Amino acid sequence: MKGEFGGHYIGPVVTTEQTPLECHEVTKVFGDNLAAARTLLAGGCDRQKVLDQTGCLVAVRDATFSVERGETFVVMGLSGSGKSTLIRCLSRLIEPTSGTVKIDGTPIGDLDDQELRELRRQRLSMVFQHFGLFPHRRVIDNVAFGLEIQGAAKADRYERALEVLSVVGLGDWADHFPQQLSGGMQQRVGLARALCVEPEILFFDEPFSALDPLIRRDMQEELLSLQARMRRTLVFITHDFHEALKLGDRIAIMKDGEFVQVGTPEQIVSAPADDYVREFAEDAPKTKVITVGSVMQPLDGEAPPGEPVGLDAVLEDVLPRLLANSEALGVVDDQGNVVGAVDRARVADLLGESSRASAARAGRGAERR
Amino acid sequence: MTAEAPATEPSRIAGAVETRLALDRRRRTRSGSELVVGLALVVAAQLALSAVGGFPESWAVPLADWIDEARRWVINNQTTHWSFSLVFNPISDSIDWGLRTVERFLLWLPWYVVAAAGAMVATSALGMRAGLLAAAGVLYFGAIGLWEESLQTVALMTVAVGISVAIGVPVGIASARYDRFQRNVRPLLDAMQTLPAFVYLIPVVLLFGVARVPAIIATVIYALPPVIRLTDLGIRTVSPATVEAAEMFGATPRQTLRKVQFPLALPSVLTGINQTIMMALSIVVIAALIGAGGLGQVVLESLRRLFVGRALEAGLAIVVLAMLMDRVTHGAAGLGTRRRRLRLMPDSLERLGFVRAIEGALGSVDRALCALGAVLARPMRHAPGLAPLARRPRWVLGLLALVVTTVVSAVLGRPEFPSAFTFSFASAMDWLVDWVRDNLYEIGGTRFGTGWFSDSITIYAVTPLRELFSTDLAWPVVVLAVALAGWRLGGVPLAMFCTACVAGLGFLGMWTLSMDTLAQVIVAVVMAIICGIPLGVLAARSDRFERMIKPVLDFLQTIPSFVLLVPVIIMFNVGRIPGIIASVLYALPAATRLTNLGIRQVEGEATEASRAFGATRGQTLRKVQLPLAAPSIIAGINQTVMLVLAMVVIAGLVGGGGLGLETVKGLRRTDSVGSGFVAGLAIVLLAMLLDRLLQAWTRRFTPVEGGP
Numbered sequence A: 001m002k003g004e005f006g007g008h009y010i011g012p013v014v015t016t017e018q019t020p021l022e023c024h025e026v027t028k029v030f031g032d033n034l035a036a037a038r039t040l041l042a043g044g045c046d047r048q049k050v051l052d053q054t055g056c057l058v059a060v061r062d063a064t065f066s067v068e069r070g071e072t073f074v075v076m077g078l079s080g081s082g083k084s085t086l087i088r089c090l091s092r093l094i095e096p097t098s099g100t101v102k103i104d105g106t107p108i109g110d111l112d113d114q115e116l117r118e119l120r121r122q123r124l125s126m127v128f129q130h131f132g133l134f135p136h137r138r139v140i141d142n143v144a145f146g147l148e149i150q151g152a153a154k155a156d157r158y159e160r161a162l163e164v165l166s167v168v169g170l171g172d173w174a175d176h177f178p179q180q181l182s183g184g185m186q187q188r189v190g191l192a193r194a195l196c197v198e199p200e201i202l203f204f205d206e207p208f209s210a211l212d213p214l215i216r217r218d219m220q221e222e223l224l225s226l227q228a229r230m231r232r233t234l235v236f237i238t239h240d241f242h243e244a245l246k247l248g249d250r251i252a253i254m255k256d257g258e259f260v261q262v263g264t265p266e267q268i269v270s271a272p273a274d275d276y277v278r279e280f281a282e283d284a285p286k287t288k289v290i291t292v293g294s295v296m297q298p299l300d301g302e303a304p305p306g307e308p309v310g311l312d313a314v315l316e317d318v319l320p321r322l323l324a325n326s327e328a329l330g331v332v333d334d335q336g337n338v339v340g341a342v343d344r345a346r347v348a349d350l351l352g353e354s355s356r357a358s359a360a361r362a363g364r365g366a367e368r369r
Numbered sequence B: 001m002t003a004e005a006p007a008t009e010p011s012r013i014a015g016a017v018e019t020r021l022a023l024d025r026r027r028r029t030r031s032g033s034e035l036v037v038g039l040a041l042v043v044a045a046q047l048a049l050s051a052v053g054g055f056p057e058s059w060a061v062p063l064a065d066w067i068d069e070a071r072r073w074v075i076n077n078q079t080t081h082w083s084f085s086l087v088f089n090p091i092s093d094s095i096d097w098g099l100r101t102v103e104r105f106l107l108w109l110p111w112y113v114v115a116a117a118g119a120m121v122a123t124s125a126l127g128m129r130a131g132l133l134a135a136a137g138v139l140y141f142g143a144i145g146l147w148e149e150s151l152q153t154v155a156l157m158t159v160a161v162g163i164s165v166a167i168g169v170p171v172g173i174a175s176a177r178y179d180r181f182q183r184n185v186r187p188l189l190d191a192m193q194t195l196p197a198f199v200y201l202i203p204v205v206l207l208f209g210v211a212r213v214p215a216i217i218a219t220v221i222y223a224l225p226p227v228i229r230l231t232d233l234g235i236r237t238v239s240p241a242t243v244e245a246a247e248m249f250g251a252t253p254r255q256t257l258r259k260v261q262f263p264l265a266l267p268s269v270l271t272g273i274n275q276t277i278m279m280a281l282s283i284v285v286i287a288a289l290i291g292a293g294g295l296g297q298v299v300l301e302s303l304r305r306l307f308v309g310r311a312l313e314a315g316l317a318i319v320v321l322a323m324l325m326d327r328v329t330h331g332a333a334g335l336g337t338r339r340r341r342l343r344l345m346p347d348s349l350e351r352l353g354f355v356r357a358i359e360g361a362l363g364s365v366d367r368a369l370c371a372l373g374a375v376l377a378r379p380m381r382h383a384p385g386l387a388p389l390a391r392r393p394r395w396v397l398g399l400l401a402l403v404v405t406t407v408v409s410a411v412l413g414r415p416e417f418p419s420a421f422t423f424s425f426a427s428a429m430d431w432l433v434d435w436v437r438d439n440l441y442e443i444g445g446t447r448f449g450t451g452w453f454s455d456s457i458t459i460y461a462v463t464p465l466r467e468l469f470s471t472d473l474a475w476p477v478v479v480l481a482v483a484l485a486g487w488r489l490g491g492v493p494l495a496m497f498c499t500a501c502v503a504g505l506g507f508l509g510m511w512t513l514s515m516d517t518l519a520q521v522i523v524a525v526v527m528a529i530i531c532g533i534p535l536g537v538l539a540a541r542s543d544r545f546e547r548m549i550k551p552v553l554d555f556l557q558t559i560p561s562f563v564l565l566v567p568v569i570i571m572f573n574v575g576r577i578p579g580i581i582a583s584v585l586y587a588l589p590a591a592t593r594l595t596n597l598g599i600r601q602v603e604g605e606a607t608e609a610s611r612a613f614g615a616t617r618g619q620t621l622r623k624v625q626l627p628l629a630a631p632s633i634i635a636g637i638n639q640t641v642m643l644v645l646a647m648v649v650i651a652g653l654v655g656g657g658g659l660g661l662e663t664v665k666g667l668r669r670t671d672s673v674g675s676g677f678v679a680g681l682a683i684v685l686l687a688m689l690l691d692r693l694l695q696a697w698t699r700r701f702t703p704v705e706g707g708p
């Protein structure tokens, strides 16, 4: 099942040190009465009010972020919070109502049709939430579509397509039609199609949602190894917080079209901005995310005895030692200077606090009922 | 990638690519070589048989004579034989009685009551604006001096549609209930819908003679399929879960039908009735050929004497009738966009204060009338048959008003349609016809114009094609070519069917006429496709364009085929070309609609995915949208061909020649009923041939469930 996403490279290699993807105050409003909606938004009206007064739906509002080369940027949020709309704005599949998207420093809003097409052919690719496969083409022709559009020779594109297909474990299904495949298999065809062109920037809209847990884990591993080797720029939408933690370098949480919090997994877990984010982070394996650095006490006086631990070790790694003896552990930074200490009580506090909070929430829920 | 990946992987992939490419090549050369071989066969056969020419006339079966004989027998035995005294005559008499009653009643009603009734019905289905238009439409009948003829047509329609519904709904229910029944009825319905309206008139004339009753019978036969089909469909598509729930509560099958299935199927049934009405209207007009009278008669007579203006007036009345019936039944089926009842002005004027004031006032009047109606309706609430009416105070009031007015008018003496209101634009139209002839035939003295246009089609398309089919090609070659097409599309059975049909045309003695009609059909179909499909593509790509052409397409589809000929004749005079142009206009909406629909139905993400890979609009269209829309587009072509055939046949009335003309002759003159019948039969063969070929073609493009 394991394989390699990379192969020989088709298309130009771009080695610019520009930030690959920047997104500044991107807003998308659906509806006819855009002018009125714009004025209301500028005046700071909330989404419901805009909807009531103009009939326009604000799907994404003032999304600002940038993604570095080699980074995986995860977007999460409830259904209808505007994730798919946002990711479509990034390649202008949907024209943003306002705001700018820059790819390698070029605002894509300024590109004409031809330039935009070139950009999409050479640099971008996307996995669609509902797969977006072409039902009239065999699996292999689906996967090879991007290369076909780029004008690659048939033999070349079939070769590459077969390679990618075997990576996603569908090597034997090349000549079938999409309807003959199960949902999860179709999703992998969509994945293979996006990877086939070896793009620099990948947009993944819930790419693993239909996969069974085993294949899903395989695919996640594949993606991680791809990232380690090729350092692509990824925007990744998911509903699965564990997946977000595993893959994401940074996570953005969306609500009603707006980012409520953007941060590293640890920041999201240890310092959720509000209840909405907290609920997402609730059942996260905190000990796997939170680092020693964020729970330690600054050092006052003597460094604790015993082998110190690193600043960015996660709690899981130090828990056995903390549980084994009641002594505090010293914490050292990269240079080896002791900067703080962490003890059993600190960790218990942190873990206990969040479970108390969730118990309290459950209690409130029960009262309401 | 892990280290233990087999080293042979790249070579394995290379091998797979090789085989795949080879397969592709072979597939392509195979379909190419099949075409070449087929063509070579046809050419070789033609070279070998170049002396043979058209189908030998001496081989024709004297079917016409036998038919004439049968006709004579019918005339002689009409009063004595049991099948007439016990079966045909009673049917005929009761229909005749019904028709007379309806007609007398309608004509007895004062004109303003009819107009008001039309307005009421339209208002309740579509809103007040439609109501006013309906009243205007009804008044138009009187205004052009065709009051009586219009109501005759309405009466004819009422009876024909009434019978169709009375037969169709129960049959539809039965066919939804019993799969075996459905399997038996289906092919019959398919066949009934394939044949041009025209063909039904002939056997009916044989059995019932020339008059209005046979016209009604032909209409019923022709218009029946949609009600049956859509009743069946409506009931069958009610979700099984709903039916299960009803059964769970212990409902009998009859209760389930009455309380759950039929109510849920009602929109579908009403759609069926709507289609039936439109089909009935189109044939009621043609049925004037066998003495149905009414508006059709006026159009026909006027055309025959080339009073194009008068024909247009009467034709417009038919269009008005068609639009009224179409919109009202459409609205009643809940299909159209329902407007607020009391809107009179376009919505864009809603901002203006006085518009709102007027509509507000209308609203209060309406509320007051409603209250009055409710008071009047109160006693009805407990009367057994009237209870549903009691819930509709507006109707109660309206009906009471109509009845009172009618009675008062009857007492005072029935008023004629006031002659002061009449007008005629016939002479203006005739002037226009002359003007067109003088000025558009060769615009500004150049050689271009409608004359040049129709001459070019005649000289470069219709005539050569006709000559080719009927005389230049040896008849066995034509049979061979069609059989090969059949074999390619549907294997041996279809090839045999095609052979039988084409040879049948010859044995009927209709070879030359059939080839004439076929040539016209081909030219018209090609023209309709060349115009229709690009229009559909444009409409699919631009919402603005779609909105722009939609009313035009609606209009073209509402006009009964026969009436469509009139304006075309104004432009192109009589002959083969107006028939072809009218066919193109008649069939174009189907091609455009289904192309548009097919492309628009392509799943959004598939198109998006193609764009995301940087495909141009043209590439997206070619590689994704058109292939996915192919089944729909081909269904459109399929319909186009059948519509064209129907129209080309009807165009026989205005000099289109071919089988249509022969059939018309048979309908007009009793001594040629036989040859008319045979020509009708040839039309049936041609229709079945085209339909089967097209069906087979369509099936090849419909993705089979679960794979290629």
Ligand SMILES: Nc1ncnc2c1ncn2[C@@H]1O[C@H](COP(=O)(O)OP(=O)(O)OP(=O)(O)O)[C@@H](O)[C@H]1O
Pocket (backbone or CB within 6 Å): A030, A031, A057, A058, A059, A077, A078, A079, A080, A081, A082, A083, A084, A085, A086, A129
């Ligand atoms: N083409 C469109 N026209 C109008 N409204 C739209 C359109 N596409 C999306 N919306 C609306 O925008 C909002 C955000 O939709 P979006 O598809 O971005 O949600 P999502 O976060 O991807 O949800 P999910 O997790 O269910 O995929 C929704 O309320 C949706 O109704």
Ligand SMILES: [Mg+2]
Pocket (backbone or CB within 6 Å): A083, A084, A085, A129, A205
């Ligand atoms: Mg989504």
